[in-house]
Each structure stands twice: as structure tokens, then as C-alpha cells.
Amino acid sequence: SELINPETSKPIESKELAQKISALNKANLNKAEAKQLKQLQEDCLPRLEKYEKNLEVLGGRNSYSKTDTDATFMRMKEDHMKNGQLKPAYNTQISTENQFITHYTIGQKSTDTTTLINHLETFKQTYNTQSEEIVADAGYGSEENYVYLLNNNIVPYVKFNYFHMEQKRVWKNNPFLQHNLYYNRLFNYIICPIKEKLKFIGTTIKESVTGFKSTIHLYQATKCLECPLKQECHKAKENRTVSLNLRLNNIKDHIRKLLTSEKGLEHRSKRPIEVEAVFGQLKANNKFNRFTLRSLPKVNIEFGLMAIAHNLRKIVTNRA
Template sequence: FRYQEIVADAGYESEENYLFLEKNGQSSFIKPMNYEISKTRKYKKDIGKMENMEYDPEKDSYRCQNRKMLTVQYQRKQKTATGYLRTVTVYQCHECKGCTFKEKCIKGNNCKTPMEKREKRLYVSKVMKQKREENVKRIISEYGNQLRMNRSIQAEGSFANVKEDMNFRRYLYRGKENVTAQSVILAIGYNINKLHHKIQNGRTGQHLFALKK
């Protein structure tokens, strides 16, 4: 048996994970790292963000607030902690001199280059961008919302039930084997209790809680 839909929180989003799931024939329902902040007014009005710039797929270029072009300069490889190699495309604008939007567009107070000499750059992983866009379409669908709601209930709610309802606050034994054995017994007890409630409420064939209408 293999789960077809993988639901996870923002901490699990990465290009490597997206490709891993795709290779295994599974669909990702992962909340993007910038999902919550991207809905804020401040984020949407940040003219320096790639997401707020106009992209031309034919010319493979971005257009900034001042209608200047950011074109491809070069590509570079980046290696993650797990050894995965990803390709980053660098876009740059060469018409930033005298731009009235410069201070709002170019960020980074630690840069030693004076602001008047700096030019806008974007570092874009095209694979990550594509996979994130595909993933967002899934998670904002009705089924995606239902899966994410159930992840919150089943993952976060389980800790609350074990700690509060079952009053399990600490392990009674030491050592990995003993802790594992106690964890398994605890999980069996929790699952039997959950099954009992499902039988009592007539929900044995229902795997997901329905969204409230």
C-alpha cells in the first residue's frame, strides 16, 4: 500500500521533495513556505518580489515596476545538505541607475556596494517555481482544503488527546527499545479508542472529516 496524496506543513517544502514525490507517482499537498505571508497586503505591494513582477515566458524575462527588463545573465548550481543539485537562474536589470523605485525594489542592508551602483537581481529556480505553482493549485482546491484540515486534526489533535485526555506526560522507561515499546502500546490504545468512537458514531467508513459548508 502507498498513499497517493502526501499532506505536509510548510517545513517540508523543497524542490527535492516535490521531485521525489512526483517520481514515486504521488501528489503533493504541501503548504508553501511563503503561503501565509503571500496573502498579506505588505507582501503583495512589495515591488521587489519576483511574484509581483510581470514575467514574459517567450523572452524569459521579468519586468519591474519601472517597466525595465530583468534578463537572464547566467545559471549556477546549488547543492543542498542532502547532496541534491538544483539549478538557479540569475536575472538582472542594467537600467537601475536613477530609478525612483530603487530603494523599495532592492533590499539588503548588509551589501557593501553603494545603493547608487547596485542593480536588481532575481535568483530563480525554475523547477521549484513550476512545482510550487502546481502544488498551490492542488492545496487551494476543495479537496486540498479538506486534506489540509484533516492533517491539522489528525496530527495536532493526536498530541492534544494523548497529553490531556490520556494524561501521558512522560515516558516511564529509558532506552530506545523501551521507549519504542511504550510508544507502540500508547499508539495501539489511542487507535482502539479512536475506532471505538467511530463505531459509536457510525463513521467507520469515513476516513476524512468533511469541510463545513
């Protein structure tokens, strides 16, 4: 076996490398050592500095544009095949009421899920108040967002993934789906379609890209290899393991009641003619399909001017 020195695998920063190079320059080196030192100074150090600078610009994103370092590459369905192309972009979020834009934020990540909390926090800072109810589509339906909304006494009319799917007959009539397995809350176990128990075997922590942590409970069967329905139940070679996020499941029960209530149905019917209609007016009627300015501060100003123009146009139309 070979001993591994942890010091040799420790990442080094450019400042530390520059200090070591400076110290070695003062030492008496032979020809081979001097050659290696020159390579470190003229090649490795500049590349390491460039790499660190790129990481600093990147921040928590997965990409950025060289022509606008604040912009992130996002998939755009602009080509004739509508299959998406990666282009530098910003993710614009808006709040509306009666098709008036009441607030907007410019995001640097493509996923809507990570934009909601910042959007609501900046809304609160701007108006020194907060909406009592929030209506949004399934793109915002994450555990982190639900916990934030409920902790801030905001009624969340926010759909989650599979909300519409789970109401279909195909979903309801499939006894092998995880969502349709019976869970005994009192004794903490799951019952499979042939009445066998999946016992609790432990928990694991799942962390999102934003650092939000979810506790996942794990349950495992013991007799899957003998079961005649195994092929219909799951594809795993061993016994089936089921993961449950108990907190999220409880929240979803609450969300279902809200969304299927009379008020929830009213909010859901209005949502497509609120936010979607405003984006439609901006993009189709006003031909505002792309930003003409670069950098986040300038893009904020540009969209702000478009929002003001949109609201003024709505006021004039309403008065007429």
C-alpha cells in the first residue's frame, strides 16, 4: 500500500503560489530547478489567477457569457425546430395585479424555483408590506418555497409537480406508485400492494443548490425477490426502497386543499390571464423579446422602463 500525504493534494491559491515562487527565487537552484520555477511563474501562476478570477465571476452559477459576464446561458426556444438553444440570458420575474406590474426582479439562474424567495423579499423591502396570498405555477413549488411562505404567514396557492397528474385515473389506479402506497403514520411503516411492510431503515439529508436541507425517510421491503408482482412494482435487483419526505408530504396535503377550494379554483383560473398575459403583451405586442443593454444594473433599468411604460399604457386604456 502507498501512503498519501494530504499536504500534496491540498488545493493552493494563487497568492500562496506567488509567495512560494518569490521565496524560491531567492534560493540557489540548479538548472533543472530553475527551469521548473520559470514554468511555474510564467505559465502555472497566470493560469491559476485567471481560473480564480473566472470562478469569482461565475459565483453560484454554472456558466456566464464572455460578452456580458452577468448573463447566464439558458435554453431558448427561438430556433425553428423549437428544441432550444443555449444563449446568454436573464430570468425575469414579475408580480402583477389586474395586469399591472407591481414588482419585478432579474434572476441569473434559469430555474424559477430559486427566484421566488428573493422576489418576495425585495417586494417587502420596496413596499414595506407583503402580499397575504401568492398565486404561482408548479415551477415555484419546492419545499423551501413552501416553508418560507408558510413561516411568513403567506397563503400559498402554488402548485407542485404532479398536481394535475395525480388527479388522472391512470395515476390513481396504479397501486405500485410511491404516492399510492399506504403509509402508517403511527407506527412509521409503508404497506405495499401485497400487504407486506416496508420497514423504516433510517434517514438521509438532501441539500438543494441553495443550501436548503430536507430530511428524507427511507423504507425498505424484505420479500421482493419472492413477490410475483416484482416486475410491475419496481426494476431494482434487490428489495425495493422507498424515500419519503414527510414534511413535504404534509405541506402538499395542505396545498391540495387550498388549490381545490373555491378560492383556489378562482385564483387558478385568473393566473393565466394575469402574469402570462402581461408577458404576452411585452413580448408579442411591444416586440420586447431581448435586452439591448448588458450587465445586471443596466438590464434592471431597461426592464423597469418597460414596466413603467406597460403600466402607463394600462392606465390610459382603462380611463378610455
